[in-house]
Amino acid sequence: MQVRPFLFSAADYQTYAAVRQAAHPESPPDLAGLQHLDRTRTQGDVLARFVVEVAGEAVGVLEYATPYYDPRPGVLEVQYYLHPHHQALEGPLWQFLQGRIAPHQPHALQTTVREDWPQYRFLTAQGFVEVERRWDSVLDLAHFDPSPLARPLPPGLTIQPLSALPWQEEAFQRDLYALEIELLGDVPTAEPITPWPFEVWQERSLKGPNLLPEGFFVALEGTHLVGLTMLFKSHRPQTLQTGLTGVRRSHRRRGLALALKLRAAEFARVYGARYIRTSNHQINRPMLAINEALGFVKEPARVLLRLSPVPLKPGQPAFGGSSDPQP
Template identity: 40%
Template structure:
């Protein structure tokens, strides 16, 4: 499938069809569309396919493509549910149209296909995101009754420009408390490593700002994440207390289309916060990135998460334009009869 818009493209011939998960061409076209929209966060077809294949069976999802008679893919819409914020009637959704083909009704048709597919599930709400510097995307959502609900920043650290010298005192204080930092790979001799890590991650996640209420992720689903081709055993760092308790974590993931590293969860158990543990973990991650020659590290933080934002700002992470999380209420949840 092609994604290029040409002068000969006949927009009246555009059809909306379901995405074919057995089609490599569909995955390639989807990746190309996403990379046109957000080139700073490139993705490969294989990464998208892997996420689809790992989706738990109980999570509902769907995807549609806008295609011309000449097999040119002009846009996509999709919807799904969150594993860690699961509600059977709450969904996320999105529409993306090639920049050259906007304001011609393609996005509306893709969105209508999404709503039609969702209707039998009687959805309560639908969430979407748009970057604040993308006025067309924000206007599309607001016109359809979406309201801003929360905001988050993507931020980037240029690794070569980072000077670790001012932070040596922070590391010394961390070590003086008899805390240590070990990578996931270093902890291989701990027979309970994965279970202990899972329990800490679930605990820490409860305090991470989120658009929906957090729900437990089953261990057998969580553990699959460690089999991802983008998981880096040497770049997932755990802070341990003097007695070996897992206190905090920061995770770095690789991207297949770039040497840039992506930060996943960074967090510390509530009882051990404000002791410099998160900063020490971030410094260790930057040290790893430097040793591997990674040009940059990308992270994201909810706009009210001042604790992590302050650390990242101090370290030199530079914010991209803010992302706005929108929500549209489709029906009211009724209390069960007493």
């Protein structure tokens, strides 16, 4: 076995995709999304990624990094994917990661894995404990009938796609950002979500490769933004991915969240998508109830695992690379 640094080249991104596909064919990689994620890392972020080879063939990838979506001081995120025939490498690679991580002296490590993946069993055996669960769910539009759920919008409210609004103007962007921050603060989670600064949000959200302005819907009362739901392009065939859906507290319990979801589903059908995917925290019962009413079907849960304190082991096996290129 050899472990070498990931080169952030086109060839190594393809290697990453091939390994991920072999490890988890039910969860294909989004290479464009990964490259955008790598490019928009902020100054001071930690990121080290490696390729695992056996007899010259890539059989695994592993990394540790500052959490991208919810960064917390002193926390590093770890992740690895191994070809099914090489799961026995988990132990040596965990030792390798411990050695590489030790100089950063994190007080906690975390990772997100599906509950049916081998990583779940291995990492919990190393002391990782479950923090929260998210349900990935899929709506098959071929069998979707919105008519029993359709209701008129409350008086004075409209729903507009982002593409019909001045979304490229900073004043509007700041209003949209403020709405998203308010809604994220109300998302039921095991731990409060740490929002991105405005400039980071601009770069990551409004310049992402999967942004679909015509499938991003905003509810308005006059010109006041009161709710939203997002559909993004997906690397999965015939699929759109749901982002944040929410309504300001002042406008809840009026059917607006359901109206937004129905508008998004109608757009997806006209767009030519067969499936809509979404993800919800296990304790977010209001949104789970809406998705269940719409007909979304749950997949195995994605579980956030955390290890704290971290049993650091300085030093590293001889098969480690000598440098960690950055993107």
